[in-house]
Amino acid sequence: MAVRTVLQQADIQRALTRISHEILESNRGSDDLVLLGIPTRGVMLAERIAGIIGSLEQRDIPVGALDVTMYRDDLDRHPTRTPSPTRVPGAGIDGRTVVLVDDVLYSGRTIRAALDAIGDLGRPRAVRLAVLVDRGHRELPIRADFVGKNLPSAAAERVNVRLAEIDGDDSVAIEGAAVSDTAAAGDGGAA
Amino acid sequence: MKHLLSTRDLSRVDAVRILDLAEDMADVATRAVPKLPTLRGKTVANLFFEDSTRTRLSFEAAAKRLSAEVITFSAKGSSVSKGESLKDTAQTIAAMGVDAVVLRHPASGAAATLAGSGWIDAAVVNAGDGTHEHPTQGLLDAYSIRKRLHGAGSRGRDLDGVRVTIVGDIVHSRVARSNVWLLSTLGAEVSLVAPATLLPGSIERWPVTAGHDLDAAIAARPDALMMLRVQAERMTSGFFPNEREYAREWGLSAERFARLGADTMVLHPGPMNRGLEISSAAADSARSVVLEQVTNGVSIRMAVLYLVLSGNDGTDA
Numbered sequence: 001m002a003v004r005t006v007l008q009q010a011d012i013q014r015a016l017t018r019i020s021h022e023i024l025e026s027n028r029g030s031d032d033l034v035l036l037g038i039p040t041r042g043v044m045l046a047e048r049i050a051g052i053i054g055s056l057e058q059r060d061i062p063v064g065a066l067d068v069t070m071y072r073d074d075l076d077r078h079p080t081r082t083p084s085p086t087r088v089p090g091a092g093i094d095g096r097t098v099v100l101v102d103d104v105l106y107s108g109r110t111i112r113a114a115l116d117a118i119g120d121l122g123r124p125r126a127v128r129l130a131v132l133v134d135r136g137h138r139e140l141p142i143r144a145d146f147v148g149k150n151l152p153s154a155a156a157e158r159v160n161v162r163l164a165e166i167d168g169d170d171s172v173a174i175e176g177a178a179v180s181d182t183a184a185a186g187d188g189g190a191a
Numbered sequence: 192m193k194h195l196l197s198t199r200d201l202s203r204v205d206a207v208r209i210l211d212l213a214e215d216m217a218d219v220a221t222r223a224v225p226k227l228p229t230l231r232g233k234t235v236a237n238l239f240f241e242d243s244t245r246t247r248l249s250f251e252a253a254a255k256r257l258s259a260e261v262i263t264f265s266a267k268g269s270s271v272s273k274g275e276s277l278k279d280t281a282q283t284i285a286a287m288g289v290d291a292v293v294l295r296h297p298a299s300g301a302a303a304t305l306a307g308s309g310w311i312d313a314a315v316v317n318a319g320d321g322t323h324e325h326p327t328q329g330l331l332d333a334y335s336i337r338k339r340l341h342g343a344g345s346r347g348r349d350l351d352g353v354r355v356t357i358v359g360d361i362v363h364s365r366v367a368r369s370n371v372w373l374l375s376t377l378g379a380e381v382s383l384v385a386p387a388t389l390l391p392g393s394i395e396r397w398p399v400t401a402g403h404d405l406d407a408a409i410a411a412r413p414d415a416l417m418m419l420r421v422q423a424e425r426m427t428s429g430f431f432p433n434e435r436e437y438a439r440e441w442g443l444s445a446e447r448f449a450r451l452g453a454d455t456m457v458l459h460p461g462p463m464n465r466g467l468e469i470s471s472a473a474a475d476s477a478r479s480v481v482l483e484q485v486t487n488g489v490s491i492r493m494a495v496l497y498l499v500l501s502g503n504d505g506t507d508a
Contacts, residue, residue, distance in 0.1 A: 067215070070227040070228070070229040070257075070497075071227070071228060071229070075229065075501040075502070076501070076502075078502065079502050080192065080497075080498060080501050080502030081501070081502075082208060082212065083212065083215050085214070085215055085218070085346065086215070086218060116228065119224070120222055120223060120224035120226070120227075121222055121223060121224075122223050
């Protein structure tokens with residue numbers, strides 16, 4: 001099984017810094033901005049981006065977690081999933097610009113579920129999507145607004161995102177075929 | 192998790208997982224749309240062979256909040272009064288296409304029988320079988336105790352060292368049994384207080400201490416005091432001389448309630464016999480958890496229905 005590291009710690013840092021600037025540019029500043037990370041690693045990425053934007057703008061950026069387990073369309077295809085808590089910043093999301101943050105964009109089904117979940121939480125002015133890695137193979141008409149790295153991959157390959165907060169170090173690696181084909185079935189294939 | 196039949200089957204990890212999941216479900220109730228699409232297309236049948244208001248409504252509310260379809264069957268006015276058996280009733284309901292059966296039955300072991308019989312494929316959730324178990328009640332009581340003790344910091348916690356005293360009709364109480372197994376699995380110290388006639392003969396084998404003196408139990412300042420309902424419908428002979436004597440010896444009167452520790456919470460599974468096992472002073476006080484138990488019951492049942500109805504096999508959970 002071949003493992004190829006495609007992003008190192010410094011690359012991830014640079015990608016998140018660029019994404020932070022792009023978010024600020026497209027939002028024309030940080031007013032009414034809310035970042036919602038999708039567990040597990042999306043939450044950590046959202047917190048990092050909020051930290052970068054916060055230090056650029058000299059203000060606290062509301063950041064939360066949006067669990068999408070209960071909105072998935074594949075619950076019958078996998079063993080029972082245990083959801084993570086959803087945390088919405090105190091001021092809510094009504095009328096704000098929500099930036100969803102996830103580690104890997106793959107089939108798009110997780111984001112479809114996230115959009116449904118957001119609809120039940122309130123009515124944002126706009127929803128944007130930021131991902132660290134876009135590996136292609138979309139199954140739904142969904143695209144990311146902010147992408148750290150486009151990573152063309154075969155469906156049989158597996159993209160592994162590691163983040164220091166839980167994995168001890170930062171890296172993105174791509175594992176060659178001959179790995180279990182379950183990677184192709186789930187959204188993300190990582191996390 | 193394929194079925195939920197008994198709290199005895201749950202490990203500490205399983206139990207904490209269900210309670211944590213119920214925390215997530217409780218958060219849903221606070222949102223703009225207090226409903227999840229999770230069980231869309233699934234059908235839950237409530238089979239109630241025994242009277243119940245809150246358990247049936249609670250399961251119904253839980254299933255609906257998860258977007259499941261609900262069919263409700265109650266034995267009164269049904270073919271059961273024409274002599275139809277549990278097997279035939281269950282198979283009839285199953286033939287209408289159900290994914291889970293919530294069963295309340297007067298016979299102990301009815302839920303396990305239905306789950307193990309091969310009569311139906313559906314998941315079975317025990318909603319009270321005779322004097323045996325009522326696992327979702329045990330879970331909601333554990334959840335309510337944990338929530339009162341730890342508030343927003345409840346997630347991931349067990350009940351290590353929490354002292355719970357259960358008072359009243361233990362021998363007929365499925366609520367007591369489900370609580371005893373679950374609370375001790377979670378690390379709580381459980382003690383029972385009851386007239387000698389209302390303690391089961393097998394009590395030595397239970398993970399509890401048992402006594403007859405409510406005043407001594409109150410003086411020991413437990414963290415939680417659970418008053419059980421006096422089940423007149425299951426009392427075929429004289430377990431105690433009369434109601435007045437029961438209330439005097441084992442009822443949580445206003446005077447006893449005043450002696451209770453300021454931090455002691457009071458639970459009751461309902462429906463309450465006010466003036467018999469519990470006084471209004473206790474039931475309506477700020478230390479009473481009775482209404483929280485009802486609210487929490489819906490969250491717990493959402494968690495349980497999610498666990499038995501999602502996932503493609505029985506290996507996980």
